[in-house]
Amino acid sequence: MSATQYTTKHAVDELVDSYQRVPMLVIATHPDRSRIGERAALIDLHNEGNDYLSRVKPEFAKNGNAGRALLDEFISRSPIIFQSEPDGRIKLRAHSTKTTVTVVGRGVQDEYVLHERELDNGVVIGLNHRIVLLLKLLPLHDSAVDDNDVLFGISSDIRAIRQRVEQLASMSLPVMIRGAAGVGKQQAAYAIHQASERRDKPFISVNLAAIHDAVAEAELFGSERDGNRQLGYFEQANGGTIVLEDIEDASVNVHRLLHTVLQSGSVVPVGTEDTQPINCRIMLTSHKDPGDIEENSTLSMLIEKLSAYQLFIPPLTERREDIGLLFDYFVREQWQKLYGNRAYDAKISGELMSQLMTFHWPGNVRQLRNVARQVVIDSRDQEQLHLDPQLLSMLRPTSVNGHWEEETHVQRRPNSVSRNELLETLESCRFELQATGKKLGISRASVYQLIQRFEGVRTAQDLSEEEIKQSYEKNRSDTEKMMWDLQVSQIGLRRRLKSLGYDI
Structure with missing residues (x-):
């Protein structure tokens, strides 16, 4: 059974909420660059409390293709064990494997405890300094990738x-x-x-x-x-x-x-x-x-x-699962611009990708593209992609020792808000986005991003003119009743009505 089939079966049979997030492994870099962006849902970890990672398990897939395990000869067949804890934490146990496992920012250990807040943001895991994975709570859907798409990514x-x-x-x-x-x-x-x-x-x-x-x-x-x-x-x-x-x-x-x-x-x-x-x-x-x-x-x-x-458009740090794909895409793009038809066969090192995955990217996608250009210039005639040591040292991880819980000044991460929680909070706040954001502990802009992400959640600007007309007539122009009928902000609704020429 392929990873896609496996995921879909469990999603239909056991996951009640299709928007529910599950622990997901995403390939950020692999000796076979075509594997970058493939995902594997740790369904057994989510449902039964245990799951495994090795050379032969689980299967990773993208674009609806059949799944494949990591299949790297330097990765042990003896598995790395993931165990879920009642408080939402996940234990990563590497006692029984010969694979060198590193949670970036913490050094090599036999066991790591990963907090839920870290999983919301994404935990970067290195395997034998060759393969880099991102472990993150993500919704179940296929990771479609199109090189010709202006908006590139799998998030x-x-x-x-x-x-x-x-x-x-x-x-x-x-x-x-x-x-x-x-x-x-x-x-x-x-x-x-x-x-x-x-x-x-x-x-x-x-x-x-x-x-x-x-x-x-x-x-x-x-x-x-x-x-x-x-x-x-x-x-x-x-x-x-x-x-x-x-x-x-x-x-x-x-x-x-x-x-x-x-x-x-x-x-x-x-x-x-x-x-x-x-x-x-x-x-x-x-x-x-x-x-x-x-x-x-x-x-x-x-x-x-x-x-x-x-x-x-969300910042890059809120969609770290896109970084590996974007970087590879930009490197290929810049390589062709600088070197024409010369074959691009340099490898992305685990060290370089780990630093890219944990950097805070204040300049977002534009900055990542600039770094890719620098890498291409520095890597001519190199077997591995190389970055100037001074610039590499500037790509410091966002957090101290990889522990996100130490950053007490950071607000709640928008990715931790479920669709149901968003709907309930919007309703309790009369669909006002500022109040909803304050109650959830996220910014107003993040509330907009969540509304975009979840189907069936809208703002007044999303309503069709026909919907507005029907509600206006049904509720006899009472915007209070229209608000509950359409489930959007009364203030936003009044603005929309004015722009359409309604008498309110």
């Missing part, structure tokens, strides 16, 4: 984002894409554009922070002087998509210009009296939490007007 977050991208591609409404610097907001915008009917039209990305007030109007809306006509960004994007990057970093003057023009739906190039209708899809990106933006400011009004839908 639940990336899976949910890809589904949202498909939905948004068929619509023309404005989209706000939120996330920290370097997470891939522009890539998400491009993915929406590429999946839409506008894919053959221009895709224009504008760094608003780089626009000076003196030339803002001309750069955004175009200009004409002495018979020379210069197209502005909105005209360049005609028929396609324009992305206004990091909207909060633009000047107040740029905010006012954008707000005025978007109110009218047209632009007037500087030096002319010609009115040009705006004919492009507008997307915004932001690296700020919604609660950090001053209410009733021009920026807040601009965001409200252009945030018909909000998409959140």
Whole structure:
């Protein structure tokens, strides 16, 4: 029986909640690089309290393929034993195996105790300095990987984002894409554009922070002087998509210009009296939490007007299961750029991958790509991928000695919130995201991410116009009743109703 079949059988027969997370092993690096990203669910550990890891067990799989064990000749057939404890901890016992087992940050031991908080974030396990695995609590689903996908990864977050991208591609409404610097907001915008009917039209990305007030109007809306006509960004994007990057970093003057023009739906190039209708899809990106933006400011009004839908991209440290795949992808990408058709056959060392997996990545995916480029440059004519020792020393683990419980200042990890807990908390907080986040011990942005991840959980922005119309008529415009009927925030619902022209 393949790993996929094995997992599905138990998921159907024994796991009541399909969103329930189970201990999962993910291959971060392996001598056979095609194995990177394969997963194996430790179902017996979840259901019976014990499971095993060796050369021949369990079977790892991705893309719906038949499962395979690690099958590395340097890994012992004698198993590493996983045992679950009543308090949610897991014991990793290596007494009876010849394989050198290391939980990164703790050194070589015969037995490790892994706390639930560590498992939420992901525990990095090295085997004989050759294979690196991530042990993490993850939901049961196949790990689909497509090298041609702009949004690359196997995590639940990336899976949910890809589904949202498909939905948004068929619509023309404005989209706000939120996330920290370097997470891939522009890539998400491009993915929406590429999946839409506008894919053959221009895709224009504008760094608003780089626009000076003196030339803002001309750069955004175009200009004409002495018979020379210069197209502005909105005209360049005609028929396609324009992305206004990091909207909060633009000047107040740029905010006012954008707000005025978007109110009218047209632009007037500087030096002319010609009115040009705006004919492009507008997307915004932001690296700020919604609660950090001053209410009733021009920026807040601009965001409200252009945030018909909000998409959140999580930081890389919340989806460590993607790091191995992303790094291998970026190395191959950079190798081809730098060395052309020269064969890429260098190996990823266990030491290098262990440090990549435990680093905190403040620059997120962008920083990982930059490190991959450095590795490729440093590794020419090397048998193993090599990184400059000074840079390697900078990739220090996030936690002290691998013990996440010592970081008392860190809030609860969003991955530890189940779908049922989220639903119950949303209801008790009248579906207000700020209050829900406070009660759960996570940020408001993290609540948005969880809503994206779980099917059947929505915000007012996710509602179709037909749903809103039916509820409005059924409840005779009573937004309190509509809130409970639609199970979304009353404040968000009122904003949505106003934007659709309803009398409230």
